[in-house]
Amino acid sequence: MSNDAPQLHYITSEDFVADVRLVGQKIAADTWKPDFVVGVGRGGLVPAVYISHQLALPMLSVDHSSKVEEFADELLRKVAVKSAAGERLLFVDDINDTGGTITYIRELLAESGCKEDNLRFAVVLNNQRSKTAVDYWANMIDRAEDKRWFVFPWEAMGKGTAIVEEALSVPERLA
Template identity: 50%
Template sequence: MSTDWQPTLIVGIGRGGLVPAVYLSHAAGLPMASYDLSAQTPQAGDDLLTRLAARTRDGERLLFVDDINDTGRTLGLLRTWLDEAGAQPGSVRFATLLDNEVSAQQVSYRARVIDRRVVKDWFVFPWEAVATADAIAQDAAEIPERTS
């Protein structure tokens, strides 16, 4: 991370971003919150996003962490919801382990860049590998152009 912008809170995006967020939180010595989109429960996290947006207006900087920025859908939703909740511009950034260079959304920090025009693989991170083969195949089948 650059020295000109330092987060004050790590926010793990569930499910895939929770493990990397915990690691980053410990490594940076920063507190961590979690926001779960995987539950697919409408409005379940509205209160949390409202509170997080309020924290940015008080000068806090939030770093949202996810495993992959693939299509950009997750990051786009979060950006829209945070904007609607009044988050301070420039106070929210995103970090991912894998970043699709042709995604609809951009991240500030990434460990590795992929190009989905070329790489169609379905990525299974170590913390996901404990799932059954059927569960992994079912997740991969949700996006037919990905291969397991």
């Protein structure tokens, strides 16, 4: 393996399910209770489905990764209105790595009238050095030391070259 090739770490389906179950237990134990689970596409959709079933809550989804306005920002504005009306929203993603996605979502929601008290974020994997905090997670990593590229079970369905290409598209995570 060359020095510039990412170190891929495949998360097993069994480990993923155990981690999501742990996140759901942490949410259930909190006094704050969500009205909706909101899956952040693509990576957060699978854990959001599991959590919505575990907590017996309805699920909404936004496809942030598509960068297509009517499936991303427009839907975020619509869920912000739900928050402003008193609905509590639990956003779920697979990983809080740099914090870019969560920061973007928080800012857009705030601009659209979202009430911060009605908002929480959950992830399976949380980087302690992320520029933004989340409320619930299963595992904590330190990107200063842990340079692995985490491959979730659904991502493993893709071609190996696509996984490596995606990992290399964000070199600052791996350096």
